[in-house]
Amino acid sequence: MMLGPAIELGLPATVLATDPAESAAAVAGEVRIGRHDDEQAVRGLAEAVDAVTFDHEHVPAAILEALEAEGVAVRPGPAALVHAQDKLVMRERLSALGHPCPRWWRITSAEELVDALAQAGGRLVVKTPRGGYDGHGVRVISDPAEVADWAAEHDELLAEELVPFVRELSAQVARRPDGEAVAYPVVQSLQKDGVCYEVVAPAPGLDEAAQERIQSLALAIAEDLGVVGMLAVELFETADGTVSVNELAMRPHNTGHWSMDGAVTGQFEQHLRAVADLPLGATTPLAPVAVMVNLLGGEATDLVPGMRAALALEPALKVHLYGKGVRPGRKIGHVTLLGEDAEDLLARAHRAETLIIHGVKEQR
Ligand code: ADP
Numbered sequence: 001m002m003l004g005p006a007i008e009l010g011l012p013a014t015v016l017a018t019d020p021a022e023s024a025a026a027v028a029g030e031v032r033i034g035r036h037d038d039e040q041a042v043r044g045l046a047e048a049v050d051a052v053t054f055d056h057e058h059v060p061a062a063i064l065e066a067l068e069a070e071g072v073a074v075r076p077g078p079a080a081l082v083h084a085q086d087k088l089v090m091r092e093r094l095s096a097l098g099h100p101c102p103r104w105w106r107i108t109s110a111e112e113l114v115d116a117l118a119q120a121g122g123r124l125v126v127k128t129p130r131g132g133y134d135g136h137g138v139r140v141i142s143d144p145a146e147v148a149d150w151a152a153e154h155d156e157l158l159a160e161e162l163v164p165f166v167r168e169l170s171a172q173v174a175r176r177p178d179g180e181a182v183a184y185p186v187v188q189s190l191q192k193d194g195v196c197y198e199v200v201a202p203a204p205g206l207d208e209a210a211q212e213r214i215q216s217l218a219l220a221i222a223e224d225l226g227v228v229g230m231l232a233v234e235l236f237e238t239a240d241g242t243v244s245v246n247e248l249a250m251r252p253h254n255t256g257h258w259s260m261d262g263a264v265t266g267q268f269e270q271h272l273r274a275v276a277d278l279p280l281g282a283t284t285p286l287a288p289v290a291v292m293v294n295l296l297g298g299e300a301t302d303l304v305p306g307m308r309a310a311l312a313l314e315p316a317l318k319v320h321l322y323g324k325g326v327r328p329g330r331k332i333g334h335v336t337l338l339g340e341d342a343e344d345l346l347a348r349a350h351r352a353e354t355l356i357i358h359g360v361k362e363q364r
Pocket of ligand 1: 102125127132133134135136137138160161162163164165168191194234246247
């Protein structure tokens with residue numbers, strides 16, 4: 001999704017992909033095949049480009065540190081990126097900086113887990129510090145035995161209080177190497193089985209003061225950590241209106257997809273502008289409300305008939321299909337609608353979603 005804006009901006013992009021069949025490799029002009037954790041492969045890419053960036057956070061820090069030390073522009077740099085790679089490092093740093101986090105514990109032994117469970121009132125959210133995504137690597141437990149397998153595999157685990165949130169919010173900002181930064185409207189996100197499912201921008205009912213407070217928090221985190229590119233700060237909002245940080249992503253993020261169609265500058269373009277050190281774009285929304293609904297793999301393996309029906313029903317619908325094979329629950333695309341009324345837009349976006357993922361008989 002970065003390649004469209006790269007073409008528009010005239011920025012030649014080279015993609016490093018593990019497999020030629022990966023979505024980005026299938027559409028990029030320049031592709032190198034290699035693994036993101038293979039130093040030679042990453043090095044080969046770095047030699048061919050002016051700046052290196054990512055669409056996931058799993059490139060090992062040691063590789064990026066070596067490249068940065070040799071003068072390669074790695075954006076975001078490894079010192080920032082580690083806070084999106086390792087949830088324990090993130091918790092420690094954000095807490096030290098005084099940014100709001102749920103209560104958390106570093107778990108290095110069975111005794112520490114028992115202690116933390118007692119302190120948290122008998123329930124904890126336990127997370128593997130690295131490699132988790134879409135809810136893999138997150139378990140709610142009331143007994144240490146429920147994470148015995150992780151305790152055996154990992155030296156350290158992160159435990160957090162189970163936050164009684166009323167909803168999840170997400171704040172996106174972008175930052176250039178010199179510190180210039182912009183913020184998008186704070187959005188509301190809904191997860192289904194640990195996977196982002198639905199986003200409403202801006203978050204309904206969040207007053208201007210709260211919007212500004214949360215945007216300032218995200219901008220402060222970007223500045224404190226020295227982020228370059230897009231930063232998504234995922235947050236929990238509790239009944240009294242306070243927020244705490246759940247996790248960070250330093251790349252265009254699912255909760256920012258609405259901006260591709262719903263803001264003057266979409267997050268993929270913005271990420272490239274930040275990474276290429278170009279002036280940042282306006283984040284102004286194009287409508288009072290934007291809704292984004294993820295397409296998670298359903299019954300249909302051919303998405304075209306359902307998409308045809310959805311487009312016929314909703315001429316204003318924006319459809320993004322990722323060119324991935326369909327598997328149940330897999331993120332295969334998203335749809336966006338702009339308008340005035342979040343409930344109405346969500347109902348219509350979900351109708352389109354159902355048509356696309358479950359399919360309809362071919363209609364012309
Ligand atoms: P991932 O890296 O898989 O996205 P997260 O840390 O974002 O994992 O957790 C996935 C989901 O689990 C969150 O979106 C939230 O719904 C729930 N969750 C995570 N941590 C907590 C917590 N401390 N309290 C309550 N719910 C949580």
